[in-house]
Structures are given as structure tokens and as C-alpha cells.
Amino acid sequence: xxxxxxxxxxxxxVTGGSVSASDWPQWRGPQRNGQSDEKLASHDWSAQPPQLLxxxxxxxxxxxxxxxxxxxxxxxxxxxxxQVVLAASAETGEIRWKKAVTDTKPAHSYEGSRCTPTVxxxxxxxxxxxxxxxxxxxxxxxxxxxxxxxxWQGKMMSGWGFSESPLVDGERVLxxxxxxxxxxxxxxxxxxxxxxxxxxxxxxxAGKDxxxxxxIVTSEALGIPQYVQLTGRGxxxxxxxxxxxxxxxxxxxxxxxxxxxxLVDGNFVFASTSYKTGAALVELKKNGDQIVADEKYFLExxxxxxxxxxxxxxxxxxxxxxxxxxxxxTCVKMSTGDIVWGGKLRGPGSGSAAILHxxxxxIFRYQNGVVALIEATPEEYRLKGSFKPDxxxxxxxxxxxxxxxxLYLREQNKxxxxxxxx
Numbered sequence: 001x002x003x004x005x006x007x008x009x010x011x012x013x014v015t016g017g018s019v020s021a022s023d024w025p026q027w028r029g030p031q032r033n034g035q036s037d038e039k040l041a042s043h044d045w046s047a048q049p050p051q052l053l054x055x056x057x058x059x060x061x062x063x064x065x066x067x068x069x070x071x072x073x074x075x076x077x078x079x080x081x082x083q084v085v086l087a088a089s090a091e092t093g094e095i096r097w098k099k100a101v102t103d104t105k106p107a108h109s110y111e112g113s114r115c116t117p118t119v120x121x122x123x124x125x126x127x128x129x130x131x132x133x134x135x136x137x138x139x140x141x142x143x144x145x146x147x148x149x150x151x152w153q154g155k156m157m158s159g160w161g162f163s164e165s166p167l168v169d170g171e172r173v174l175x176x177x178x179x180x181x182x183x184x185x186x187x188x189x190x191x192x193x194x195x196x197x198x199x200x201x202x203x204x205x206a207g208k209d210x211x212x213x214x215x216i217v218t219s220e221a222l223g224i225p226q227y228v229q230l231t232g233r234g235x236x237x238x239x240x241x242x243x244x245x246x247x248x249x250x251x252x253x254x255x256x257x258x259x260x261x262x263l264v265d266g267n268f269v270f271a272s273t274s275y276k277t278g279a280a281l282v283e284l285k286k287n288g289d290q291i292v293a294d295e296k297y298f299l300e301x302x303x304x305x306x307x308x309x310x311x312x313x314x315x316x317x318x319x320x321x322x323x324x325x326x327x328x329x330t331c332v333k334m335s336t337g338d339i340v341w342g343g344k345l346r347g348p349g350s351g352s353a354a355i356l357h358x359x360x361x362x363i364f365r366y367q368n369g370v371v372a373l374i375e376a377t378p379e380e381y382r383l384k385g386s387f388k389p390d391x392x393x394x395x396x397x398x399x400x401x402x403x404x405x406x407l408y409l410r411e412q413n414k415x416x417x418x419x420x421x422x
Contacts, residue, residue: 027165036358045385050418056093062112076113099141106130114163129161145192152182157232178211196243207253274307327353
């Protein structure tokens with residue numbers, strides 16, 4: 001039976017990678033939950049904001065965040081030769097190599113890359129925004145294998161480019177082409193060969209067929225290792241062993257873009273989408289030999305919706321930016337759906353907010369570039385200061401990452417590094 005990817009840190013060790021505790025080897029960190037184990041040098045940024053260490057150019061156009069493993073930083077960007085994977089020194093930002101994984105710049109709205117690489121030992125995995133999954137060597141970017149999503153008649157629910165970050169689980173890698181007969185596929189991560197494909201069916205008319213903009217997470221709900229994904233038609237749970245669909249939930253889907261990565265907690269899954277939709281908590285239950293997603297509550301869009309930027313589950317509370325293009329700091333009690341604080345609380349920045357949990361606090365990176373420190377407590381909203389980064393261009397959508405006390409902020413062609421740890 002496959003090992004669940006929430007044990008990814010262990011998986012990396014047994015598959016050949018010596019990853020340190022502070023590494024950030026994939027989308028939303030080692031456990032795919034946006035949680036950092038690092039400590040902040042200060043819990044008060046109002047008196048002294050983080051110090052800029054450097055700003056480096058050459059990363060191309062796009063909204064990709066970064067992965068960091070063993071002192072090397074990996075990301076993607078659009079360059080003259082196409083969409084490229086880049087490796088750079090996490091210490092200085094100096095680019096070590098770059099490798100084109102498309103022949104031309106992918107054509108879609110909001111030009112540029114989206115994927116955060118997944119690093120496992122001496123290999124890394126990426127998804128291009130025009131629809132392909134590639135495996136490269138971390139040492140020099142040599143291409144090991146690549147599969148186009150057209151192999152599975154892949155499609156997006158709308159036209160803003162594939163935005164998924166691949167999931168590695170043991171000797172497997174998973175992605176979401178969005179095809180009618182291959183909504184999610186599981187491949188041998190060393191060769192790219194098919195292991196299984198899940199078709200996916202949904203009861204309900206919400207959303208659109210195809211892949212969403214989310215990334216796969218794992219669950220062991222009801223003692224069954226499974227993969228959970230938010231697609232164009234909503235949530236789906238897939239048996240890790242054979243790719244068989246276990247359950248689905250349609251109501252949380254919208255017809256424009258389903259984006260945030262779901263939150264998994266035991267037998268519960270919390271999901272949200274924007275565009276006048278909302279959020280829901282479902283409990284996975286057995287009904288005979290079937291599994292059903294029992295809706296515990298549904299929050300209408302005016303109560304809570306996360307556009308993009310992600311959500312953090314901490315001690316039973318969900319923290320996120322609420323409302324489309326607003327990023328209002330909000331705390332939701334996950335078990336009940338009660339809004340503890342926030343709702344329409346304006347933070348120091350504007351636009352949707354990409355967030356990270358670290359040392360009892362939240363780093364909010366707003367669309368207009370402002371970075372804020374907010375205490376992660378249900379007691380009340382406590383802003384601990386904010387700063388405007390060295391550079392800002394367009395929409396600052398790349399998620400913040402902290403490794404070895406350094407905060408990395410990707411901004412299109414530039415990468416900024418700030419000291420936030422001791």
C-alpha cells in the first residue's frame with residue numbers, strides 16, 4: 001500500500017534525498033499545509049521590519065513560488081526560449097542553471113509560470129502552464145522524462161493555464177490533466193509510465209469539466225490512503241491503491257476558477273472557492289460499501305470565500321484572506337463555520353493574500369505587494385506590522401516561503417530575500 005504524502009519528509013529520506021528539517025521541497029511546504037517550523041527573530045515588524053538581503057533578476061515571467069532543498073532554490077518562469085525551470089543558490093540568488101521545458105512561451109491569459117517544483121532527492125517535478133509534467137535532474141536540469149496532458153485529452157475548466165504543483169508519493173507522482181477519462185493520473189515517478197487514471201464523476205451541475213487550479217493533497221480518512229483534489233467540478237477523493245473514485249462533492253465548485261488547495265483533517269475536508277460561491281466542511285462517512293461526503297455546513301460567499309492565496313488550518317481554526325480580490329484577514333472555526341474575527345476587516349494591503357504560518361503567526365502577502373505579520377490566534381485580529389517590498393510589479397501572487405530564517409518573495413523576473421529569522 002502506498003505511503004501517504006503527509007510523510008513526505010520520511011519519503012524523501014528513503015528515496016535518496018537528504019532533506020533538512022528547514023527545507024521547503026514542494027508547494028506549501030513539507031506537509032503541503034503552509035506550515036513552517038522555523039522561528040521568527042521578531043514578532044513585531046512595526047518597530048523594525050525585516051531586512052532586505054538581496055534582490056536578483058533573471059527568473060522570468062510568472063507567479064510560481066519557490067522550492068528550497070539542500071541550499072538550492074528551484075522555480076519556473078517564462079524566458080525567450082520558452083517556459084524554463086531554474087535552480088539558484090538559496091544563499092545568494094545566483095542562478096546555477098535553467099532548462100526550457102516548453103518550445104515556446106505558453107499562450108494563455110496572465111502570461112507566465114504557475115507551478116512550484118517538487119524536489120525529491122536528485123530529481124524534481126514540474127507542471128508547465130500549457131499542460132505537461134516533466135522530471136528533471138536537480139544537478140543540472142537534464143530532462144529525464146516528460147508527458148503532455150494531451151496524452152490524456154487534458155483540459156482546464158477555464159483559460160488561465162495549468163497551475164498545479166505535482167504531488168510525489170513514494171515512487172509515484174500525481175497530477176490533474178482534467179481529461180474526461182483521466183481527471184487525475186498516477187505515474188511512475190522514475191519513468192513517467194502510467195500506473196492508473198481516475199475518470200471522476202460528480203452529482204450536481206456546479207462548476208465546469210476539467211482541471212481546476214488546485215493541487216492534490218493526501219488523506220487517510222476512514223483508514224483508507226487517498227488523494228484529495230479540488231477540480232473543475234468540485235472535490236474528489238481517490239483510492240491511492242488503484243485510482244478508484246471514493247467520493248465527490250460538487251456544491252463548492254464555481255464555473256470560473258476553483259483554486260485553493262483543500263484542508264484535510266482526519267475524516268474532514270474543508271474547501272472554499274470564490275466567484276460568488278463560498279466554503280464547505282464535509283465529513284467522510286461509510287455508507288455500506290460506499291463513502292459519502294456528508295456536508296456539515298456551507299458558508300455562502302458573502303460569509304467566507306477564499307479567492308486564491310490559500311488557507312491555513314491551525315489548532316482547529318482556518319485563517320485566510322476572505323472575499324474575491326480583497327484578502328480580508330479572517331479566522332473561521334473549522335468545526336462550526338463560525339467567523340471568529342475578520343469578515344470585512346481591511347488589512348494593510350489590498351487584493352487577494354497568499355499566506356504562510358510560522359512561529360504562531362501568519363505572513364500575509366497581498367496582491368499589491370505589501371507583506372504583513374498577523375498573530376495566528378482566535379482571540380482577536382492582531383496586526384504585528386507590515387512592509388512594502390523592494391520591488392513590486394502587477395499582481396504579487398507567488399506564495400511566500402521561509403527557509404533558514406530567510407523569506408523569499410518571487411516577483412516575476414525578480415526574487416527578493418529578507419532576513420526574518422535569527
